[in-house]
Amino acid sequence: MKGYEEKIKEYLENHRDEIANELCELVRIPSIAGTEGARAIIERVCEKFAKEGASVEKYDTYALATYGSGEHKIGLFSHADVVPEGKDWTMCEPFEGKIIGDDVFGRGASDDKCAIIISLWILRAIRELKINLKSSLVFFIGANEETTMSDIFDYKKTHTPPDISMVLDSGFPVHLGDKGILWLECQKKTRLRDLNCLKGGEAVNIILKEAEATVRYSDALYGELSRHGELEISREDGTVKIKAQGISAHGANPKGTVNAGAIILGALLDCEYFSEGDKRELSLLYSLLSTYDGRPLGIEATDEVFGETTVTNGIIDISQDEIKFTLDIRHGRAYKQSLLVSKIASIFEEQNATVKVLKDGEPKAICADNKYVQVAMQVYREHTGNFDAQPRISVGGTYSRYLESSFEVGMTTKWNDFGLPSGHGGAHQADEHISISGLVEAAEVIMKMALKMDSELAK
Secondary structure, eight states, X not given: OGGGHHHHHHHHHHTHHHHHHHHHHHHTSOOBTTSHHHHHHHHHHHHHHHHTTOEEEEOSSEEEEEEOOOSSEEEEEEEOOBOOOOSOOOSSOTTSOEEETTEEESTTTTTTHHHHHHHHHHHHHHHHTTOOOSSEEEEEEEXXXXXXXXXXXXXXXXXXXXXXXXXXXXXXXXXXXXXXXXXXXXXXXXXOSSEEEEEEOSOTTBOOOEEEEEEEOOHHHHHHHHTOTTEEEEEETTEEEEEEEOBOOBTTOOTTOBOHHHHHHHHHHXXXXXXXXXXXXXXXXXXXXXXXXSGGGTOOOEETTTEEOEEEOOOEEEESSEEEEEEEEEEOSSSOHHHHHHHHHHHHHHTTOEEEEEEEEOOEEOOTTOXXXXXXXXXXXXXXXXXXXXXXXXXXXXXXGGOSSEEEEESOSOOOOOOOXXXXXXXXXXXXXXXXXXXXXXXXXXXXXXXHHHHHHTO
């Protein structure tokens, strides 16, 4: 591989503009998980891989592109589906796919269409530079990663995963695995007096950015709410309409966020003229929305491998007759998941509420001593000169959790700060973006990792 290093770098840098424009092309396809757009982008991507000589297989929830005929296999896993576009974009429209300076902006630019582009250009570089592979490369492109991950489960029903896989959906240098993930829907039949409704949210794993509520009007309550400057309030048809804006982020990274539902509930619970009965019914929910360490449920924990437990909320749907909301829990090995569910369910049972599991997955990590992890780390350290770099654990949930021999890598080596408002710029946020130069360098690093693994598998 040594002789190819400069050629790989030169090849990718020479195609920088094409790489950026092709990412914009994919961003412009509104491939929200569970929609026709997610299938449409799979079709488009399959055409591109087939054109480069890969053998393509298309399924309902994913596609595979295989290049090479070697007995051993190296996997590169990515996904084409995205979370809903959200609101308050300032740099471009969500699916505009716009280049600004060194960055591509748009929903999916960093999560995770950039990974498809990296995979595609690695294949092109291998072909055009005439690099002889001893292994086969398997490119997986999912269409349902952001919701149930049915794509990876469908894949494993009929396919054996590669000898080693890199999941391009995290950060550098290497992430050994994921925290446990548990999505819950909590529901309670009730009879609220003053709160007519409280609604907000689009996805379980996006911290609630904006929420709206209506409450029964009284002069006294209206006056109290008027003193909460973070609320937008108005009087309409015998009710008080309330709106709040929070600070959103991916549910796995809650630090610095503010849940919009917590803003509204906090204001209502602070009002003397808001029903005491309603306050009792809503107090646990407020506690859950206003903190993210799991203390209201008694599940706070930290372990040395996976870090702290986090509990966030993405969707609220409250009427006078029902309280319904979601929780996104990321955890380590302090609790078995079955025990975690049982513990939470018992707390909600005391409130005459029910808990439904929407998604689950135990924490998983590959050993840092794995020879392919060591190969990847060697490549990263030599490329960057950072010989102190160490593997990490991901707080998000990726395909790696369900692939026996796998680890995660990043899609960019660079982050450009555009001075955007809090809650903008990252994955699952408004103004999502990725550095083009960082993306090109990431493709170089990942390609060198794959070629090094190819040599290792041939031994």
